[in-house]
Amino acid sequence: MTEGQAAERLAGLSDRRRELLTRLLAQKAAATAIPRLPRTGAPPACSHEQRRIWLATQATPEAAPANVTLGVAVTGELDLVRLAAALGALVTRHETLRTRYTAIDGLPHQVIRAAQPVPLELVDLTCLPEEDREAEALTLALTAAGERFDLVRGPVLRLTVYRLGAAEYRLFLVCHHIACDGGSLGLVAADLAALYSGSDLPPPASPEYADYAAWSAERARERVPERLPYWRDRLAGVEPVFPRVPNRGGAGRGSATSAARVGRDVVDGLRRGGAATPFTVLLSAYLVLLHRLTGRRDLVTGMVTSGRGRREIEPVVGCFINLVPLRVTLPDGFPALLTQVKEAVAGALANEIPFDTLVSGLGGHRLPGVYPAFQAAIVHRDDPAPPPGWDGLRTRVWEHEVDDPSFDLGLTATPRGGEYELALTGRLARFTQADLADLTARLIGILRDPAV
Known part of the structure; x- marks a missing residue:
């Protein structure tokens, strides 16, 4: 029951029944709430x-x-x-x-x-x-x-x-x-x-991050046994999208980024009447790019999820993001690919478990220089809101690029007004700055003409 549905039901009840239902809802919320750890001084485990x-x-x-x-x-x-x-x-x-x-x-x-x-x-x-x-x-x-x-x-x-x-x-x-x-x-x-x-702020969030860490670990212990078989089946026989990173010496360290923008109307034009989300469209275009880059149709990419599915942790500062593998076999035609991607995302989210647990649960030999489970990833960010007002000061978001060398190739999609900024970050051991600029241009071209 959503909060809106609960409020609607309460409004139509007598005072006595309203009080009884309110107590029942409060008891249910308390039973599922994230408990607060006693602060004994002992270091709590990390999430x-x-x-x-x-x-x-x-x-x-x-x-x-x-x-x-x-x-x-x-x-x-x-x-x-x-x-x-x-x-x-x-x-x-x-x-x-x-x-x-x-x-x-x-x-x-x-x-x-x-x-x-x-x-x-x-x-x-x-x-x-x-x-x-x-x-x-x-x-x-x-x-x-x-x-x-x-x-x-x-x-x-x-x-x-x-x-x-x-x-x-x-x-x-x-x-x-x-x-x-x-x-x-x-x-x-x-x-x-x-x-x-000097503004008044409400008390700090409760629960805090250490409470979430303990609660989420317990939840993972309950969910992993029933969800891990899905991933063992889904990722069976998977091969790296990219081979082991070649050794370029000192010139191959670090990463670089190339960015370009495309109109939201271009992305919306591929959504098939709203049946697909912008994320689905952008991920599908990214998969086409990886297909053209590698020649492969069986592809695994990584998706970054926010991990903030509960309202009580919305005001908590911490690290909640998780990495989720997505395996897709590219069909002929972009509309069919959109359907495949939607199904892959739905299945992955329904069986999401912590990424480190997923990797260890899959077993197998880890290849040096190869990121586990996937080597290409996508991040879809929210439109950055302007910073809130500061007393006596005028402020705005200060644009900057930060390269993330975690993956061989990563796509960050950020809506900015009427456009999407698409930034491709690649490890210099595999891609040059010129390579990334070319790949960014090719990605924009795929969105304009998405032939698989």
Whole structure:
């Protein structure tokens, strides 16, 4: 029963029955609520999402998931003392932002601290010619976005302020992915603005991330035995989309990104009267691109899910995203492909389990240099909302690109007004910048003429 349906039913009942149904609904909600862990001082276990990131960081630091970043362009008299106080209050407010990590019996655990100093650095660029300051700030921010954090010592985030003029600044917050995901950035931006402005905020979210970690682990223990057979059958005999990454020496390290935009009308024109979602259309076009690139029709890609299916964790800052494999055999014709993709997505989501559990449950020999289960992935993001108002300041989203070297090839689709921004990020061990620019142009061409 949805909240709207519940409210409609309550409105049509007598006072006595309304009170009784209200109690029953409250009891049901309490029975399924995420319980709060006792804070005894013992380090709680990490979530499956955190464990996947931590293990990747320990095994191959250069291929670990990228940091998440938040950029805000500020015009006005920015008070750095107030900003530093707001940053400290932000970290105090959210447990995951003041958490360090330690290994116990080979697995990561959370060390939640009462307080955690956070670096705030001012970089004054006013010594440069005015026309060069924005580009230099962006270059420095991109470098800062790739710098790694010490998860054992902390902290897991830092804030840099680039001063471009007497009343012109760029704020750039970088946070390790183990503590924050893209869905949390809106929460962080809103809270930082409110704390800077001295606004009253509601109490911190309850449950907090450590509570979610324990609850989700228990839920996974219940679901994995019944869902793992689906994945063993679905991914049986699967081969890597790309072979092992060739060794290009120092020139092959890192990744690069190429981006282009296509009108939403182009994407909507392929939705067959709304029967397919924009995500289905974009994923289908991406599969056609992979088919043309590899010559294969049996393809496995990865899909990133938000992991925020419960309302009570919507205000929680943390890492909730999961990776879900999608196996599709490309048919003849784009309309048939849309149907195949819809069915694959529905089946995958109905049987979703934590990705690290899926990989270990499949067994088999892991190939060095090959990402498990899939090597190409897609992320569909929300239209980035402008940052909330700051007291006495004008702000806007500060655009920037952050390369993620986790996959051989990744597509990030972001709606921006009347367009979709499509960014292809590839590992330089496999693709050059020119290769990625060519692939981006080919992807746009497929959307305009989607022949399989």
